[in-house]
Amino acid sequence: MSAIDRPLHHPDRTLTGFQPVKAITHFRKLIANKEDTEQVFHIIEALKGRKSARQAARFVQSPEGQALLREDRDLPAMLDNHANWADMAEHSVAQHYVRFMKREGLTAQGLVEESYKWLSKDDRPSDLYEWYFERLRDMHDLFHVLSGYGRDALGELCLLGFSYAQNHNRGVLFIAYAGARQLKKDSGSAAPVFAAVREGQRLGAAAAKLAHQDVEQLLALPLEEAREQLGIGEPVLYRQCLETFRAEGLSTQDPGNLPAQTQQECCPA
Template identity: 65%
Template sequence: MSVLDRPLVHPDRKLTGFQPIKAWRHFRKLVADKEDTEQVFHIIEALKGRRSNQRAIEFLQTETGQHLMRRGNDLPAMLDNHARWADCGPNSVAQHYIHFMTREGLSAAGLVEESNKFKPPHERPQDQLEWYFERLRDTHDLFHVLSGYGRDALGEGCLLGFSYEQNPSPGVLFICYAGNRELRKQTRTKAPVLEALREGRRHGKAAARLAHQEVEALMREDIDEARARLNIQEPLIYRECLKILESEGHMAEDLMGQEMVQAQAA
């Protein structure tokens, strides 16, 4: 069945309701083990809101949304096929993406695997809304490359702030601020990490919707031209914070946690 043959919203799709205590419990597990990325999906599930669903539905009904569903690209397979982008220039989005993924030891398929630990595909409503949420998940690392935020704890939080303004979700916002608070508590840093998070939100709000782009064409663009076209600004406060954190001796393993995953994937 093609994506366009699926219902827009499956009748079995339900919101679990607002469960802040459950979200906090899973957040503490994430703090205890930053590698336990499955906890992110539990947090998002516990704090699901209607606004993110409504924005997704509005996009799916647009000409662009219909076109992307019609294309039916397998984004993880396409992104992980590095040979596909061999003819792209050294400053292309594709080459920056490949360098980032190789350096960090990541793959788009790996992110799919993490999300499937939370909820296997056969337990998810197979509707167009699910296709959209999977697209948010699959473009998470592309968000990293384009936005300029790294995989350190502060970078992940800022990226989620950026992502929240692109695709609002209460769970994403919770992780942003709870994670930022935890970072300040653990490091006692003098770096303006809260302002860095706010900068991420401002940049996400000002930028074009990254998940709504034609990914194959975007990958072949010059990255500087792509950022200008999408109105993605440089994360100056974030970079300032990294310098301060490093000078304080905090840029070791304690700040280099595993991907906090795009909460947008949940």
């Protein structure tokens, strides 16, 4: 079924409300076993609420959303075909994205496969909500490039703050601040970790909705022009934290001891 032909709301989809008790239960399990990263997905699902779903519905029914649905691009395949972007200018978003993905050893398809470890594609309702949430997932690493946040522990937490302001999933915000608390506790650093996550929220709130953009057009722009056009500010406090970590002799990659999935949250819906 093509994207434009999907129903908005599949009968099998349950739009759960805010479930804080459930989230705390799964968070305790995550703290007890940091390798049990499935708990992250349960926390996000428990705290998702309905605001992100309302945003998804508004977008897919808008002229911009309808245009993207008609094009029905396979974003992971497009993003992973680096040969398509070989002729782009050195400072284009595309070239920055390709360098980022190669440096980090990542693929967009790898993110898709990681997200299906918790709930397979066949078990997910095929509707326009899912199309929108998949789009958020598929653009996660492009969010990194556009926002300026790295894949270090704090960079991932700040990007979750940024993503929450963009997509209104309170589970994402919970993970961001729970992770910040853990990082602060384990590292003992004087770096303004919580302020950096709050800065991510402010930057995300001030920026245009990244997932609502035409990705192919965005990739062709010079990175700084794209950031200016989208209203993405500089992550000043995040960079200040990294400098503090270095001065304290801490690893900038993981100055604390965060669960791996907290650092690599791949399903920001």
